[in-house]
Amino acid sequence: MTQRLTRAQLGVTDAMIAAFGETVFALSNNHQIRRGDPVRAKDFAAIEAHRHELGMGDAEIADRIGLTPAQVTLIRNLEERRRFRTGHYHMLNALGGGKRYRAERFVPFQDQFRFGEEALRLRAAFSFDPERVRSHVEQGWWRSDTLSGWLRRNARERPDGTALVDKRGTVSFSGLAARVAAIAAGLHHHGAVRPGDVVAVQLPNGREHVEILLAASALGAVTTTLYMTYRGAELEAQLHHSKARMLVAPDRIGDFSPARWLSTHRSELPSLAAVVIVGAEVPGTIPFERLAAGAPALPRDRREPTAADPFLLLYTSGTTSSPKGVPLNYHQMLTNARVGIEEHDIRAGDVVLSAAPFGHLYALYSVEMALGGGAAIALLPAFSPPALAEAVERLRPTHLFAGPAHLAACLGAGLVERMDLASLRLVVLSGAAVPPDLVHAFAPHLPNGRICQLWGMTELQAGLYTRTGDDVDVAARSAGRPSPGTQVRIADESGRALPPGEEGELQARGPSVFTGYFENPEATAGAFTPDGWFRSGDVARMDTGGNVTLTGRLKDVVNRGGVKYNPQEVELLIESLPAVHQCAIAPVPDESLGERACCYVVPRPGAVVTLDEICAFLLARGLAKFKLPERLEVLNELPLTATRKVIKARLRPSPTRLGPQPATPRQGREQTRDRSIQ
Amino acid sequence: MEKRPEVDPVEAKAEIFAYARRRGALAVGVADLDAIERIAPRGHRPTDLMPRVRSVVSIGVGGQTQGTWKVPAKAMAYFGSTETRAYSCSYALAFFIESRFQAPSVYCPPDLDNEEGPRVPLQSLKLHAELAGIGARSLAGDILLHPEFGYMYFASVFTELELPADEPLAENPCPAPSCVDMYRKQGRTPCMKFCPVQCLSGKIDDAGRQAEMHYDMAACAEMSEQYEAVPAVLAEAMAAGDETGRHDALFDPDHKMLWYKMSVGSGGLLAQCFECMRVCPVATRAELADPIRRARAQAGTGTGTGQ
Ligand code: SF4
Ligand code: SF4
Numbered sequence: 001m002t003q004r005l006t007r008a009q010l011g012v013t014d015a016m017i018a019a020f021g022e023t024v025f026a027l028s029n030n031h032q033i034r035r036g037d038p039v040r041a042k043d044f045a046a047i048e049a050h051r052h053e054l055g056m057g058d059a060e061i062a063d064r065i066g067l068t069p070a071q072v073t074l075i076r077n078l079e080e081r082r083r084f085r086t087g088h089y090h091m092l093n094a095l096g097g098g099k100r101y102r103a104e105r106f107v108p109f110q111d112q113f114r115f116g117e118e119a120l121r122l123r124a125a126f127s128f129d130p131e132r133v134r135s136h137v138e139q140g141w142w143r144s145d146t147l148s149g150w151l152r153r154n155a156r157e158r159p160d161g162t163a164l165v166d167k168r169g170t171v172s173f174s175g176l177a178a179r180v181a182a183i184a185a186g187l188h189h190h191g192a193v194r195p196g197d198v199v200a201v202q203l204p205n206g207r208e209h210v211e212i213l214l215a216a217s218a219l220g221a222v223t224t225t226l227y228m229t230y231r232g233a234e235l236e237a238q239l240h241h242s243k244a245r246m247l248v249a250p251d252r253i254g255d256f257s258p259a260r261w262l263s264t265h266r267s268e269l270p271s272l273a274a275v276v277i278v279g280a281e282v283p284g285t286i287p288f289e290r291l292a293a294g295a296p297a298l299p300r301d302r303r304e305p306t307a308a309d310p311f312l313l314l315y316t317s318g319t320t321s322s323p324k325g326v327p328l329n330y331h332q333m334l335t336n337a338r339v340g341i342e343e344h345d346i347r348a349g350d351v352v353l354s355a356a357p358f359g360h361l362y363a364l365y366s367v368e369m370a371l372g373g374g375a376a377i378a379l380l381p382a383f384s385p386p387a388l389a390e391a392v393e394r395l396r397p398t399h400l401f402a403g404p405a406h407l408a409a410c411l412g413a414g415l416v417e418r419m420d421l422a423s424l425r426l427v428v429l430s431g432a433a434v435p436p437d438l439v440h441a442f443a444p445h446l447p448n449g450r451i452c453q454l455w456g457m458t459e460l461q462a463g464l465y466t467r468t469g470d471d472v473d474v475a476a477r478s479a480g481r482p483s484p485g486t487q488v489r490i491a492d493e494s495g496r497a498l499p500p501g502e503e504g505e506l507q508a509r510g511p512s513v514f515t516g517y518f519e520n521p522e523a524t525a526g527a528f529t530p531d532g533w534f535r536s537g538d539v540a541r542m543d544t545g546g547n548v549t550l551t552g553r554l555k556d557v558v559n560r561g562g563v564k565y566n567p568q569e570v571e572l573l574i575e576s577l578p579a580v581h582q583c584a585i586a587p588v589p590d591e592s593l594g595e596r597a598c599c600y601v602v603p604r605p606g607a608v609v610t611l612d613e614i615c616a617f618l619l620a621r622g623l624a625k626f627k628l629p630e631r632l633e634v635l636n637e638l639p640l641t642a643t644r645k646v647i648k649a650r651l652r653p654s655p656t657r658l659g660p661q662p663a664t665p666r667q668g669r670e671q672t673r674d675r676s677i678q
Numbered sequence: 679m680e681k682r683p684e685v686d687p688v689e690a691k692a693e694i695f696a697y698a699r700r701r702g703a704l705a706v707g708v709a710d711l712d713a714i715e716r717i718a719p720r721g722h723r724p725t726d727l728m729p730r731v732r733s734v735v736s737i738g739v740g741g742q743t744q745g746t747w748k749v750p751a752k753a754m755a756y757f758g759s760t761e762t763r764a765y766s767c768s769y770a771l772a773f774f775i776e777s778r779f780q781a782p783s784v785y786c787p788p789d790l791d792n793e794e795g796p797r798v799p800l801q802s803l804k805l806h807a808e809l810a811g812i813g814a815r816s817l818a819g820d821i822l823l824h825p826e827f828g829y830m831y832f833a834s835v836f837t838e839l840e841l842p843a844d845e846p847l848a849e850n851p852c853p854a855p856s857c858v859d860m861y862r863k864q865g866r867t868p869c870m871k872f873c874p875v876q877c878l879s880g881k882i883d884d885a886g887r888q889a890e891m892h893y894d895m896a897a898c899a900e901m902s903e904q905y906e907a908v909p910a911v912l913a914e915a916m917a918a919g920d921e922t923g924r925h926d927a928l929f930d931p932d933h934k935m936l937w938y939k940m941s942v943g944s945g946g947l948l949a950q951c952f953e954c955m956r957v958c959p960v961a962t963r964a965e966l967a968d969p970i971r972r973a974r975a976q977a978g979t980g981t982g983t984g985q
Contacts, residue, residue, distance in 0.1 A: 025896075028797075029797065029798070029895055030797065030894075030895050030896040030899075031892075031893070031894055031895065031896065032819070032820065032891070032892070032893040032895060033890065033891065033892050033893075034815065034820065034888075034890070034891040034893075035889070035890050036887075036888065036889065037814070037815065037850055037887070037888055039717060039805065039808055039809070039815065039846075040808060040814050040815065040846040040847060040850060041846075042710070042713055042809075042846070044713075044716055044717070047716075047717055055895075056719060057719025057720055057721055057722055057794075057798070058721075058794055058798070059719065059720045059721050060719050060720060069721075073793065073794050073795065076795070077795045080795070080797065080896065080906075081909070081910070083896060084896075084899075084900060084906055084907075084910055085900055086907045086910045086911060086914070087907075087932065088875065088900045088901045089755075089901060089902060089904055089907075089951070090932070091751075091874040091875070091901065091951075092750075092751040092752040092754075092755055092874075092951055093751075093752050094751075095750070095751035095752075095874060095951075095953060096749065096750040096751030096752070096753075096754055096952075096953070096956065097748060097749055097750040097751070098748075099750075099751075100872045100953075100957070101871075101872045101873065101874040101953060102871075102872075103876065106874070
């Protein structure tokens with residue numbers, strides 16, 4: 001309608017609009033061309049000659065094309081409307097005050113940063129109860145801590161303080177901050193890593209591991225750690241499930257080359273955009289050092305990570321069957337680390353050493369506390385008793401985070417008596433059941449230090465620990481009391497809290513407890529009680545002082561020197577052997593590792609099965625060495641429930657059981673003992 | 679109205695100019711009415727608005743402070759809209775001419791033509807100012823620039839009082855020498871290079887003068903004239919497939935800003951984006967474009983104050 005007249009009254013048809021729209025638009029002042037400076041020169045002839053270019057009024061256009069002025073006005077306005085795009089003024093948000101439009105640099109609004117589909121899926125895994133969120137914030141558990149914020153604070157407050165210390169020397173906080181900024185820029189520039197993307201890291205406890213963790217964090221990316229022992233099947237499963245965009249790995253892990261393996265498996269990992277290799281250059285991959293060299297700095301107005309952003313995606317057990325990826329944000333991780341700094345008495349200038357690999361939550365917990373407390377992170381790339389002894393003497397740690405197997409190995413090797421342990425104020429033991437005798441045997445060697453026992457899980461961080469003031473007996477017989485903020489209870493099967501002294505399942509809740517496994521609703525549903533407590537699967541009892549002692553496990557996992565895994569995938573592989581009818585794997589107690597896996601097999605009629613054959617087959621299928629069964633029991637049948645599920649509690653190894661035993665299975669596997677907990 | 683007294687047009691013009699300057703005009707001029715009548719399109723000539731008009735007085739007031747050019751663009755879109763000062767000055771001037779010279783006068787509406795829609799002005803204030811000699815067309819979409827005052831806002835008064843017309847500026851300050859240098863090296867001047875929607879292009883001749891100016895006004899309007907977005911957003915809301923889509927179309931922060939600007943009449947809705955002027959050496963660095971230097975000059979220490 002124009003001038004109160006409808007299109008029909010004006011005599012404008014759709015055909016006319018289609019025919020004249022472009023012309024009317026072009027002749028109008030929507031597009032103007034001026035040749036020379038005719039108005040200022042009052043060159044009327046030139047103005048007349050170029051009126052159609054200068055932009056004509058509707059009446060003039062009407063004269064030229066034989067329509068009425070009102071028809072031209074209507075058609076022009078409709079054409080302007082047809083072409084008009086809203087939202088262009090968003091460009092103003094990114095311009096001015098020193099920022100200029102440049103075609104090559106300008107990112108249109110619709111193309112500007114937003115979380116990718118995969119990042120959104122990861123974020124969706126956090127299903128917080130709004131009431132609890134409010135309570136965590138109100139009670140001050142959840143603040144605005146981020147790892148990059150902690151690094152920045154250290155670089156500002158103690159630029160020359162030691163951030164990293166290893167055999168090669170020290171790195172200051174300002175040096176580490178500069179290097180992390182450069183690597184973050186490199187991750188973004190060379191690896192196309194964006195906020196929310198997952199960076200997979202399979203590295204030993206070296207500088208690069210810390211740098212990549214902090215750089216990914218600075219970028220707002222999420223780190224997933226891969227055990228150093230992972231090979232083909234596990235690597236592929238975790239890279240696939242986590243939808244990792246980048247893998248950072250060494251050129252070689254023993255005789256395994258991650259890059260070479262990837263060269264034949266890349267097509268199965270569509271999310272993987274880049275591979276960064278530490279060490280010798282590998283064609284088709286990005287050398288780690290190139291990340292740190294010469295990438296343009298990240299834009300200053302990029303989105304800084306916030307405390308609610310996911311920053312770790314850690315896998316807790318079998319990755320090929322029902323992978324359990326635990327997404328954790330800064331709130332969950334750093335709340336726990338922040339209170340741990342105080343409880344473990346970590347101060348600026350201290351030195352924190354982890355004998356456990358950074359692939360584990362436990363080791364990452366020590367790294368975060370060191371950073372949060374302004375302490376140095378001491379680096380021990382691979383555990384062996386002599387390497388740990390040397391690191392303690394050379395790097396002078398004040399805090400050692402280790403597994404019982406690490407200390408048992410050092411004691412077993414006769415090293416402890418010869419070590420200078422005077423620098424240690426605290427030795428924290430966790431990752432597997434802690435034998436009381438071990439605590440009592442080690443404690444006298446600490447002239448200035450105490451031992452603490454800690455119980456934690458990826459799902460809840462450090463849940464229990466003994467305190468620095470506790471008697472050594474408490475640390476020997478219990479995992480202590482809940483970390484600040486964490487609530488625990490011992491519950492029976494119906495979820496009823498049990499009184500002190502009674503055994504039941506250890507359950508936890510609090511600001512550090514996860515909210516669900518990444519894309520595994522079945523596992524998530526089974527992980528919580530109806531009233532929101534996390535079911536640890538561990539059996540425990542609490543004394544009247546609130547100290548909790550772990551006595552066993554409900555869950556069907558093997559805990560080999562602190563490395564826990566679900567053997568279901570191994571069972572399935574073994575059952576695929578032609579000679580095997582049925583298979584079940586269950587742990588058997590072990591003095592040094594806590595547990596080892598025993599494989600119970602029912603062979604097919606007439607078939608003979610040996611442990612060597614099984615292990616060779618599993619290795620050929622790419623299984624990590626630490627998951628290889630270390631004992632074989634050949635049975636005529638497995639104990640089954642009515643629904644034909646194996647009753648593993650009834651499986652017991654027996655030296656008298658009949659069946660072919662390999663000639664030297666234990667010796668062969670013993671060789672890998674130390675490496676399996678590196 | 680009383681019978682008009684005999685008035686010396688030259689003296690009247692001097693009085694009118696002095697009054698306008700007292701009211702804040704930096705530059706004042708009288709446009710050649712015949713030239714406007716010949717150049718302006720039918721329906722948009724002074725006589726279409728005021729049949730007995732004898733003179734068109736054009737005034738220019740200063741543009742932004744120096745600080746304003748440094749703020750982010752989204753803030754600039756608000757601060758930049760200082761044209762109301764020009765309107766109040768010309769409004770007062772129309773009253774002054776009527777009361778002092780008994781000549782019917784009108785403050786020329788700066789508005790859009792309500793019959794033709796939002797891209798067509800009732801009158802071209804730009805044409806008046808250019809012919810009055812207080813600005814020359816630039817390569818930045820014909821925005822007028824003044825060699826001393828840089829970028830100004832313009833307003834006009836139509837009057838039945840006969841006044842001697844001024845001539846357009848003898849020289850066009852655009853392109854500035856530095857712009858010519860840049861054009862020779864890069865094929866673009868600063869305004870062309872930094873316009874966010876790239877709606878400017880053109881050519882400079884061998885003598886360093888404007889040869890061609892191309893201005894995609896439709897793109898510029900999309901960038902900065904959000905009133906056109908209002909019906910588009912409403913149409914988007916009506917076309918949305920579900921209630922969430924309709925709510926998002928109407929209530930998301932961007933669109934709520936449109937309603938806000940409409941309801942309080944805030945500046946910014948009708949603004950230009952100013953990026954072409956932000957980088958223009960004449961707009962920002964002309965001798966008296968800087969209000970601080972201008973104040974010093976007007977205090978008697980320096981340069982003239984225009985016509
Ligand atoms: S106002 Fe903005 S969009 Fe329009 S010509 Fe100037 S820079 Fe370009
Ligand atoms: S930047 Fe200013 S002076 Fe230079 S060409 Fe553009 S409008 Fe003219």
